[in-house]
Amino acid sequence: MNKTRERGQAIVILLFALVAVTAMAGLAIDGGRLYALRRQAQNAADAAALAGTRQLAEYITQCETGSNSDVSRAIIDAARFNGIDNASPDAQVEAWYVDRNENVLLAAMPSSPSGSAPRLANVINEPPDGATGVRVRATVTETTTLLRIIGQEHFAASAEATAMTGPVQITEFSGGGLLPIGLPAQRVDTIIGSGEREFTLYTAGGGICGRDDMDCPSDPPAESQRGWLNFGYIYHNTWFSSPQRRADGINANGSTASPLNRVVKTNFSTNDLEDWVRNGFDAPIYFGTRGDASRPDDLSDPLRYPRDGDFILGDGGVMDGVRRATCELYMDQTVYLPIFDYIIERDQMRSFFSGHEPSNPLQFQNAFHYHIIGVVAARIDGCAGSGANARINATFISALIGEGVIDPDMGYQSGVVRDGACPLEVYSVSLWR
Secondary structure (H helix, E strand, C coil), X not given: CCHHHHHHHHHHHHHHHHHHHXXXXXXXXXXXXXXXXXXXXXXXXXXXXXXHXXXXXXXXXXXXXXXXXXXXXXXXXXXXXXXXXXXXXXXXXXXXXXXXXXXXXXXXXXXXXCCCXXXXXXXXXXXXXXXXXXXXXXXXXXXCCHHHHHCCCEEEEEEEEEEEEEEEECCEECCCCECCECEEHXXXXXXXXXXXXXXXXXXXXXXXXXXXXXXXXXXXCCCCCCCEEEEEEEEEHHHHCCCCECCCCCECCCCCCCCCCCCCCCCCCHHHHHHHHHHXXXXXXXXXXXXXXXXXXXXXXXXXXXXXXXXXXXXCCCCHHHHHHHHHHHCCCEEEEEEEEEEEEHHHHHHXXXXXXXXXXXXXXXXXXXEEEEEEEEEEEEEECCHHHCEEEEEEEEEEECCCEECCCCCCCCCCCCCCCCCCCCEEXXXXX
16 A cells, blocks of 8 residues: 555545635624625614615605705714714615606715725716615625635625605504593603602602602693593594584584594583593594704794694593592503693693684683503502592603604605795605605
8 A cells, every 4th residue: 555645545534624614604604704794784774774764754744845965964973973984995885766656766976996095976966856765785795714725805784774764653542441531741851861760659749759748849831730631531632623613513414523623511520520530431542743842932933842742631620530540440550641841831732722712611710631552551559638638659661752753745845835845744754664
């Protein structure tokens, strides 16, 4: 036997084995890098699509002439912030405007060879009519490490994302266990911010405090610590502002067939509220958009006082029957409490919805209208006292505020009269794909 030949064969086998092991190691190492690169590309595409669509939404909501170069710059900046630099020879960001049906309209950024200066749109001056969103493709290339041994010198990762803008469709809540006890959004913020989840509802003044009478605020804003809401009367602007409605909210033909028309009782009956607590309230509640309390206190400002969603009639006072029913039926159970961000009084309500308000419910001298923006989920875990000293103890679980879905509409329109008279609609931006 030729030992030299055997050693030569062993070396060849060893070399093949070494290549195979190296290739497997390359697959593991470079495969992991490729996975991370794909995630980076997806994050960049998501962020860039959202950034471009936010810029588009600003033009739509402000009735302004759009700047396509500003949209494309927002896309580039967002991609760069997330690790895909469009000016790099190893990266490319492409973008297109899409309509409500996701059809591509025009390029927000024209394609060009990598390595050039940042590619800003230079074909169109403003977004095309009908644009409701932006689609982005982000691509990045890197050199391999061990896979070079088998001739694979580069790998590329690419990802796409589409974001849309449109009016927010108001979230509906129609679950069981909804109690007529309103919580101001400011108190919800405090509970979440403090981390102290135990709180107390005071049925007399409606105050919402920390457990053991701690952190009981004065009323910010006025009357915000009153609680009991009259679910028999719920005002929704879309329903009552229709020209086909009479002053009492009934259709001209006498029909009330709409989930938005929920005028059942126009008085403040303790018995009615107790009945709803005991037997359930089956009408839906529609959330509005939370107002920006940092803006000047001006009722005509739709950003401070949004007019979407439900306004529920409410009044202060001790509703001991409701308290007793809550404690009897819901101890150690989860209940839901409406959240409101602001309140307007009767006369303000008349001014706020001039020409559309129903007559009867607004004639109460002490009526307040609570703008509902969400619900709190809480567990009832204790009751004490009665009358003016009654209280219900609860533990905060979660809050749902201002969440909804968007419905892309006609989108950007170059022919819109830009005099500041824009529709008072709440727009949002959301990842679509």
